[in-house]
Amino acid sequence: MFKIHFQLERDCVLIGHFPLSSLLLNLDAHYPWFILVPQREDITEVFQLNEQDQRQLMIESNTLSALLYEHFQADKMNVAALGNVVSQLHVHHIVRYRDDPCWPQPVWGVVSATPYTEKTMLMRLEKLTAKLALIGCTVCWAAHPAE
């Protein structure tokens, strides 16, 4: 049974689900940093997905990238499947700005993560979620969970 790797669960919050992939927000408030995790067991490389899933991942990745680029007025998107630490296939989609903390370097291992507050996460996500729904994401994140 597919299960998101515990290190991704620990470092991220679940935002929703595309037909193939779960969408996570990485808990580093320095950047709008999202991760797609195809809901398939025992896959570490994109080419190990079957052809239909490869096409679906491409659609989800490119649609998500275009949305993030426009919504956050990015200078550049960084899209990467690395997996040296967590080998479960996951694809980073990171919005980069020329004045962000480690531009022009890649984000990994340069600057320590800065946590979100309830307010900064709300600011980052509240207007995005409606747009995610329009591109086929079933959003499960809510600003005010039932108490």
Next chain:
Amino acid sequence: MFKIHFQLERDCVLIGHFPLSSLLLNLDAHYPWFILVPQREDITEVFQLNEQDQRQLMIESNTLSALLYEHFQADKMNVAALGNVVSQLHVHHIVRYRDDPCWPQPVWGVVSATPYTEKTMLMRLEKLTAKLALIGCTVCWAAHPAE
């Protein structure tokens, strides 16, 4: 007219051409590090390609990754479209090993590049080029160019 960015030309050697993308070898002998550059003008993000080109890039990227993974007996592939320094769209395909110089970190900015010698480049490429031809790459690199 499409032209490969001068920084990519300076840092890489041209290996051949897929239907959409030029294939480069990055001149850092630490890793088998290849780069696909779609031959399209003024594109910085994958989602800016038209749909047919997006599909073609996916095919070229996944076919190349699978070949490199098998040929070099990789522990992990790192596949990434970053472009913070050179914004022209280019997709890194880097063969990673658990004992390579910066595992498990990403390769950028950690260890200085080590140049190829004629011999080490020949060792890296000579058996690969025939396999590249089998997956649709028109190879132009030759071990012994005409003098």
